[in-house]
Amino acid sequence: MLRRLLPVVLSLMVVVLGVTALAARPQRSVPHRTADFVVIAGVAGLRWEDVDPQTTPTLWRMAEQGSIGSLSVRSAHRPTCPMDGWLTLGAGSFAAWSGNRPAGSCPAQTVAVERPDGNGANLPDQETVVHFNQEQLPWGAMPGSLSESVRCSVAVGPGAAVAAARPFGRVDRYAPALPDDPTQLLGSCVLSIVDLGTVDGATKAQRVAAARAADRQLARVLAARPPRSLVLVAGVSDTDRSARLHVAVADGPGWEGGWLTSATTGRDGYVQLVDLAPTALAALGRPMPERPFVGRPAVAVGGRPDLADAIAQPLDAEREAANQRGVAGWFFTLLAAALMLLAVAVLPLLRRARRHAGPYGPEPVPRRVVALVELLLIAAALAVPAALLADAVPWWRADRPGLAFAGVTALLVVAGTAAVRFVPGYRSTLGPLGAVAALTVLVVGADVLTGSRLQLNGVVGYSAQAGGRYAGLGTVGLGVFLAAALLSAGWLAQHVRKGWRPAVMVAVTGLAVVIVGSPYLGADPVGAIALTGGLSVAAVISAGGWLTVSRLAWAVVAAMAVTIGLAVVDLRRPAVERGSLGRFLAAIGDGSGGLPLHRSSTANFDTLVSSPLTVLALAGALLVWFALLQPWGGLMRLFGIYPAIRAAMAGTAVAAVIGGVLGGVALDVAGAAAALVVPMAALAALRVLDHSTDRTVPTAGRTRAEDAGVAGDGLADPSGPTPSGQEPPATDRGTGAGRTADPGEARADRRPPVPSPRPSRPVTAR
Template structure:
């Protein structure tokens, strides 16, 4: 290969290296360095921020005013997290379950019933070492009930729930009291850690719930009255009480926790923490080493930026809980309606695709062309469908969840945004060629997600097109739907841009935009999605390798593989050196492979993938897209082969989207959710482009020769439609085939047409030019139908 020819490939590798070097690992959130002699964890099942006010719960309100506060996600290994699951997760420092896995929770959680055998001042939980240990051993994530108590010399438990959290792995509770003494000072000073069950808030009636909150506040007042010196108090609403999972109260008051937002590196979001973070926080405050191989959380820090007025701070957390609760209900029907709409649209596009190619040939006989208005309406609907998910993401900027009819307000907001974006795209791309809508929608989708990630992913947090803090899978960065959007957007925009450049610089354009996308997706400070960045790298490598046309040759495959290996290795090294609770799926897999537990993790990921495939409506979008592409668009009358032949860079982009989105879903264990979001954006646009290409398939192209010049001997130009290359060969090449616009190995053999009706540069950059005609003496070759040969 010539040196000049290697420049684009070297540029691709340079962009790949730059993307890795841009992914500097985020440092772990620093927990306070001040230590205490005693930690008191006061837990209450069901306590939410809308239960806290200065009238009914003055002690909770005062503690929130002087301490640090946050929204607590109570995710455990059981769904929902019932009170026994929350208490056991607190004591294990990992996602555990104590509710019988075979028990189906249809409405409310069952009453907590635990067999406790008291022996003097200590007690024993007989089933801790048998049934409970067996259930959690099967989870495969190193869950050890009682890991927190096992890390300390002595623990105190007050109440039934506290006994579950304070029991050691073999079931022994060091100090146990069924109820809180009226003077608890001596009891709370006996051991470094005291866990107190303040009660449960499970009433649905507002008055009854307020009364339960007052009782919890009164018990907290007794605890605070007996609080030892040099102590940290952690108040946590550590479980749900029914199927409606919510965000709960978290307050930390003590050295290092004064007037801030609670956060940890396991969430990377100010004001949010997980239940599994409380165990490492306790040991950090007591200056005890934590069993990092057993704990999945990270010590909690107090971050600045909280409003000085506690009313505003508590209102902010209550509002986040309401949004997360509404998101769960609205997201389900939104994606169901989107799936139905796209499937109906795909079905309706089939007859239009058939008429678009055959109408001109059979007009006046059997098949009439589709009305222009109908075709234009179909194009508008296809663009609108591709903008539905980006529109839903923008609609989350509207506080729709605060209204009495959140679903209706969200629907109106989303429809308004989608309509505005659709009008903008149609007006901006009018008369600008076949690929203009693809480039515009791709740029809009990638831009929306990119700006959101750069500004803290506020639209995705608890958003319909984002992720829920209640589910606890992600609290910051890029979510599953956002990942699918940015994959589709980046590669569509890259394909559009590459098609407008000279052949040798197309890989550079794809790699440049791809590197930007990889940094946005994979940087721990931005998307924090290492597995998604690896998947996007694979898609970009494939797209860069074939964007010049032709097949995936050995040389192209070698460059793509080398680049992918460099980026993957860089991500793996960065991920494995991050904190244990912040490694993501890639870091957990590398760590598991190092310690010999990779098999169980692969099995768990496969099971999660299977569940997502069966339960997600986006799976139907993927299936519908595959059926449309394979049985309609890739057929001779479907237009996609013709599109690929004319625009090889767009072929590369669509193949890259398929590779990247499918791989991302597998690595993250979310089934077809990433591919579904990408398909919902890309497939309607591919259908629109196929319609436009077929609309010009039977147009005539005039081959113009300079005055007095004859067609060279042995060369017979074949004719193609307007906007397609005119092949030069000894035989006739079907437009849209490899010979017509995408020759194997990247070499084209076509005559460049004198005009291009679509306004886009075709894929034949090395075509033979028959010359330019003189303006005053036009001489045109005779026209002929597509596929005919000039004499």
């Protein structure tokens, strides 16, 4: 009865842990009406490096008394050109002005503005732009959603006209430039959008001149601002091929001296361009449009230092993010190449690792060579956590940041490898695997618990410039963390009686589910759902046996229960507070779910064909399938001897595939997990093959079945598959209650080994 109820109890535990982790939300101040007027002043290309007390004194004083942040100007195209940025601002979603432009460039674009009545204006190209965004782009943005949400709006300049134009092209009130006294114009509507120009130029002097001109225009806007108004200054776009972070400043009642943040970023000091439209409506107390914005209202939070120190932080982050893109490319390329070279080196060792008891056989590989390859496998498995930890050192400030990162990472890999080499139990079969997994969980988990500072703009993290993620676990972090958590759980479970192994798997990996899914920590609900699925599969087969239909059914039920529980909780929240799963289900309900599915499939395909992690995943799968799982590969023997490790690796495969597909990153999660799991699987297989001819010496007074079924992680686990007619395999040294009867070693409670009738070494024929 206990055996029958155990899957039910474990499934309930997984469901409770998963829903608890995903249901809670960080407490943020709810945006409320703070202004009677909102003025959005946009400057294309304005970055924090352009702001100082001498060049931009007006903006400097405004930033001192207001709230500031780094603005990601992501749009439907990359890079975000000025027209794309202005259109995205007015749409509140990722939009693009036109598809007729060379990829990766920002050509000069002009917008036709007609003024038939001299008061408002009309954009004749607006209908074409709306059709392009609605029909040909995966985001389905509606240009003009911001202006449609207010009674009237004012636009000053051609860029502002693009942002303020309604979907049919009408601009309520328009002026090509600021009048001599803009007070009456800015006070005529509750929403005003002003184009202050563009900061661009090939030289520093040109950028300084453009920033000074924009600052003079801003001074006129601030002097004419209506009473009780919120003024937002934003660098709305890039001006060249480089994707950069830009200026965001909010000044008005309730926005004094803080950091800007929003629910889309989840990190203080960072906002997105799509957040400005909902911020304006929330400040005015206006309802959001029927077609939801992608962005969320920004809020001001405390903790900002002096302005000079505050600006230094985004500048340093900008420099790190700029160097991160190039370094990450060659790091993962080199890692994939190194793992493939190690796979080639491991193949002959696997073929010759098994000891031959007959008179003929291949010469064994020298122990020093095997030991060296084992250390290289450990180093390869530790490369990703070492690269994550390397971001604790400011390598991006060096003259040659790539070499600085390589040096720091190499030192950390050597230190980690030495630590694993000298841990107690290193000589046991599972010793290195458990040590590497525990070290990885410690590094990644500590970073997540302390705010994921190492992953932000890190080489193995995510870039704020890309605009995809700003807090929590990134794609690579999720892959190595879920693999390390499951392997750690499997290693611990192998050291207890088999009846307790599923409980150990649930307890250890369930804590990892909480860390991954909690909005306070990992903030990755898709990753938590994926890890729950992998945990469910691992728990039901950790005690041995095969993945039967009933066991698979319980695993699926547990994973689906967590997903449904999260969906119910998320859908009960207001629309502006929902997570990705809640927004997707709401879109399915109102008939617009095709857009998220299209975006996910497009992202999966693009990532599949362009990411170096795809090579890691495929290379790891080929090595496992065509080598390690072969009769001479040792992995099947490892699985039969250590069922908890088999369960952990099976759960890792399930979780990595689910997390990648649902997260829109294809095989990237699997590639990151493979970078840890495959080297450790190869090392453990080498050691298992090295003990393949060992035999347990029966103890006097005990039956052979009793010796074979010793408690712990004995090699002859009664639940593991044992070929009929063979001797029960020996217990691996140092891993359980029984021990291998190695040559030259005798114990008082064991019979002496029976001499072999044939020499174990090859005999040369004379």
